[in-house]
Amino acid sequence: MKKIIFLLSIFIYFQAAPLPTFKIMTENYPPLNMENKKGELTGIGVEVFDEMLKRVGSKQSKKDFELMPWSRAYNIVKQKKNTVLFTTSRTKQRENLFKWVGPFGYSINGLIARKNSHIKINSLKDLNKYQVGTVLNDVGELILFDNGISKNNIQSVSGKNAILKSIRKLDAKRIDLFSYGIDMAKWDMKANGISFDDYEVVYELKRFSQYFTFNKQTPDYIIKMFQEALESMKKDGTLEKIVSKY
Secondary structure, eight states: OHHHHHHHHHHHHHHHSOOOOOEEEEOOBTTTBEEOTTSOEESHHHHHHHHHHHHTTOSOOGGGOEEOOHHHHHHHHHHSSSEEEEEEEOOTTTTTTEEEEEEEEEEEEEEEEEGGGOOOOSSGGGGGGSOEEEETTOHHHHHHHHTTOOGGGEEEEOSTTHHHHHHHHHHTTSOSEEEEEHHHHHHHHHHTTOOGGGEEEEEEEEEEEEEEEEETTSOHHHHHHHHHHHHHHHHTTHHHHHHHTO
16 A cells, blocks of 8 residues: 555656756757758757647747757767757667657668769778768767778768768868768758769668657656657657658
């Protein structure tokens, strides 16, 4: 009987406990999250998390989301409580760094080259012959490190326009390849008036499921609330409706 009363009290506490005010961060990673011409945040991840906030009873909305460079946001969510970051690829290396809600989508990472470079990649070991551009702390960089590619062959870029900077370096032949999410790179190039016709994907690296990551100090009951909100969106078709827009 005492055990039942104790569990009931815990349940009541969790139900009554207010949600904290989160620092909610995202990066420019279209079409999952991006800034439109009006300076507004939009994209699949933005709309999905905005709806999840409504379903868990939070007073926050997408107006509270902050767009910032990936590396900076990544370090913040690792270190500070009540922080959230999206969109994050779930990997073995990151598994114990955060608490996870998802998945709500996926991306395919690959190696992009100029067509006129005629680069052929048969295995990742071949990359030690080239200079490969990455976004600092992005999964496209982690894949290379995990496969033993020398740091001398990797040129990492950070900042708000890290994708565009890397494409410019590729175009200027300062790097030979760019390791990144294929659809995201194409989207960013199109948004900046760059035709993908002059480029090609020479090697597909890996498909990743995409998640919302919370600082590890986030209570499990909050993670459960957000996960259940996402599952309800899957069941009632809201998630599919949002994805179809992009």
